[in-house]
Amino acid sequence: MFTKKVQDGLNDQINKELFSSYLYLAMSAHFESVNLSGFAGWMKVQSQEETEHGMKMYQYVFERGGRVVLEAIAKPAAEYKTPLDVMKKVLEHEKKVTASIEALYELALKEKDYASEVMLHWFIKEQVEEEKNVNDIIELLKSIGDNPAGLAMVDQRLGFRKKG
Numbered sequence: 001m002f003t004k005k006v007q008d009g010l011n012d013q014i015n016k017e018l019f020s021s022y023l024y025l026a027m028s029a030h031f032e033s034v035n036l037s038g039f040a041g042w043m044k045v046q047s048q049e050e051t052e053h054g055m056k057m058y059q060y061v062f063e064r065g066g067r068v069v070l071e072a073i074a075k076p077a078a079e080y081k082t083p084l085d086v087m088k089k090v091l092e093h094e095k096k097v098t099a100s101i102e103a104l105y106e107l108a109l110k111e112k113d114y115a116s117e118v119m120l121h122w123f124i125k126e127q128v129e130e131e132k133n134v135n136d137i138i139e140l141l142k143s144i145g146d147n148p149a150g151l152a153m154v155d156q157r158l159g160f161r162k163k164g
């Protein structure tokens with residue numbers, strides 16, 4: 001059964017996904033401003049994916065006959081340091097999102113809402129993927145240290161990411 005508690009949890013998660021989208025767009029804007037267009041493009045795709053995550057849940061709430069309530073989206077930071085610092089912030093943020101989705105999954109189980117449980121499987125798998133991708137970039141950035149040619153190479157590589 002689709003309960004009010006699950007509906008509230010989903011609405012809360014929609015807000016978190018949309019905040020993620022906003023956060024990554026702010027990071028994209030930062031990379032544009034420091035002429036790292038590959039990083040900027042990667043973050044823009046990431047931002048679009050987060051909007052899609054929010055919309056997936058938005059649509060799902062309606063499918064269950066629920067009500068979507070949109071809350072204010074928090075302001076993301078505008079100032080950032082090195083690409084490595086930014087990517088570490090992304091990983092930190094994604095880990096929080098993972099914990100939040102897992103808590104939502106626990107709630108669906110507790111409420112015996114099996115349909116929501118199944119829907120959330122997709123998100124649980126997606127979080128594994130996201131954390132891995134960001135971790136790979138962090139490792140790559142660590143390996144190049146402060147070598148400018150290395151950074152240019154990573155920037156070029158990240159620029160190949162296309163919208164999925």
Ligand SMILES: [Fe+2]
Pocket residue numbers: 017020049050053097
């Ligand atoms: Fe997401």
Ligand SMILES: [Fe+2]
Pocket residue numbers: 020050094097130
């Ligand atoms: Fe994410």
